[in-house]
Amino acid sequence: MSRHDEESLLRWEAQMRKGCLELAVLAALWDQARYGLEILSFLEGEDLEVGEGTLYPLLNRLRRDGLVTTDWIEGDLGHPRRYYELTSVGRALARSMSGRWRAFTDSLRSLLTPLMKESLTEEKTDV
Amino acid sequence: MYDSRHDTAVAKIQNYLAILRLGLRGLPSDEVDDIAREIRSHLLERAGDPADPAAAAEAIASLGRASDLAARYRTEARLEEARTSYSPVALMGAVIQWAAMSLIGFGVALIGLFGYGVGGGLLFAAALDPIFPDRVGLWVGPDVLVLGTVVNAPEASELLGRWITPIGFVLGLVAVVVTSKILRWLIARFGTFRSRVPEVG
Numbered sequence: 001m002s003r004h005d006e007e008s009l010l011r012w013e014a015q016m017r018k019g020c021l022e023l024a025v026l027a028a029l030w031d032q033a034r035y036g037l038e039i040l041s042f043l044e045g046e047d048l049e050v051g052e053g054t055l056y057p058l059l060n061r062l063r064r065d066g067l068v069t070t071d072w073i074e075g076d077l078g079h080p081r082r083y084y085e086l087t088s089v090g091r092a093l094a095r096s097m098s099g100r101w102r103a104f105t106d107s108l109r110s111l112l113t114p115l116m117k118e119s120l121t122e123e124k125t126d127v
Numbered sequence: 128m129y130d131s132r133h134d135t136a137v138a139k140i141q142n143y144l145a146i147l148r149l150g151l152r153g154l155p156s157d158e159v160d161d162i163a164r165e166i167r168s169h170l171l172e173r174a175g176d177p178a179d180p181a182a183a184a185e186a187i188a189s190l191g192r193a194s195d196l197a198a199r200y201r202t203e204a205r206l207e208e209a210r211t212s213y214s215p216v217a218l219m220g221a222v223i224q225w226a227a228m229s230l231i232g233f234g235v236a237l238i239g240l241f242g243y244g245v246g247g248g249l250l251f252a253a254a255l256d257p258i259f260p261d262r263v264g265l266w267v268g269p270d271v272l273v274l275g276t277v278v279n280a281p282e283a284s285e286l287l288g289r290w291i292t293p294i295g296f297v298l299g300l301v302a303v304v305v306t307s308k309i310l311r312w313l314i315a316r317f318g319t320f321r322s323r324v325p326e327v328g
Contacts, residue, residue, distance in 0.1 A: 036169055037169060051191075052190050053189075053190050053191035053195065053196050053199065056165065056166065056169075056196070057199040058203075060158075060162065064203075070161075077171065077172060077176050079167065079168045081168055082164070082165045082168065
């Protein structure tokens, strides 16, 4: 793959990830309240790395939109951690987004089946 | 036992927070305090206990420049306010900041500048005509087609006369209002990080 193609691919991937980020963050809060660093490492564990400078403004916006509430809880190091928790509105939205996401990826998956077959054979002959 | 390295690390963090706070001016003060406290907590936790200067520097690098971080917080806030505002100042303020961050934002800024420029020009002509009637108008002649404000009137007949002021005023207002509506729509449609249902094609 040429360097130009690689850059285009990376740009597209960045856009795609950006579009899914909100859903990923809401999902990270589904089972339990978490604070910033916890959300970052949780998503990293799921192979969904988020830029630290991107996460915090996003969390702030989610709070402003009423999708999450925050609570300051003292950490072991003596400085407070800001924990985020989904509100009922946030849970409902996360469910809806998740449903649409699954419907979309199901459609996309069937659309991509012929591509996947072809690209597998191409990779074998690709330099 | 905390030593001077710890102090150095903490100083780096304090410095970062000071720049961040500066960039957040304009947001509600309790929100600014909460943001600063959270980022401080994030950086201190990353810097370790006792705080290590190298770790602190790395944590700061991962977060990105304080002014950029502040800009991201503000863009979200401003775009939200702009969505409910009709003020050209509020709208263009939000759009200009958006323009610095994305190509779409830049395009929207151009649209805003054009629309408000046209509206402003029309309003200006409307205001100027009673004062300098010879310098404002629509001149049409064999080699002349001029609509606007001039220093020397062209050699042609001026068509609008005293209608310039009411027409210019109305059209100018229409241009400003239409531009505001367009900007609001563009902001709502393209201006947030909110993920939408992905559209194929």
